[in-house]
Amino acid sequence: KNEVEQSPQNLTAQEGEFITINCSYSVGISALHWLQQHPGGGIVSLFMLSSGKKKHGRLIATINIQEKHSSLHITASHPRDSAVYICAVGGSQGNLIFGKGTKLSVKP
């Protein structure tokens, strides 16, 4: 079993839909990161959080430390949101452990 599990693996949505991507982890963590990777490889850090909730524009990230679970929500999705979303947690050995990613495709 992977230490960081994401669901779903693939997600197709219509423009305007509300999207949720989930991340569950089995290790103790210091912080959880949400990353976005566009075709071509570039990765952008969206959020880093260790408790509660953060919001940036149409993106919202939440984390429940007791349940070892985080969600990334996208409101009013747009085709430009199409990307791979990756969850990563800070491991005890001092490194980031990554989920396999969720490939999101938003159709116009």
Next chain:
Amino acid sequence: KAGVTQTPRYLIKTRGQQVTLSCSPISGHRSVSWYQQTPGQGLQFLFEYFSETQRNKGNFPGRFSGRQFSNSRSEMNVSTLELGDSALYLCASSLGDSRYNEQFFGPGTRLTVL
């Protein structure tokens, strides 16, 4: 502020050769981490350097090595290349420990081993 830069962007090598990749972090960032990304394994941590010292190392063979210079620029080296080393190699810089600080990623170096 200039972002993280990586050189070269693309590289083709043959089995048995060695390769050196370079990463220049954002000015003021002292931590540089390296990652390998493949379709099968996803993103995997290689190593992290902070103030010229390797702070952590991932589960990769000794053929993978790295170093960091006094200006925080970092290089990673892969010796005796194997076909399975074909991947996108990403570096990321941060102000401090990569676990607790926002990471800024470079565009990556795509290595193909023939």
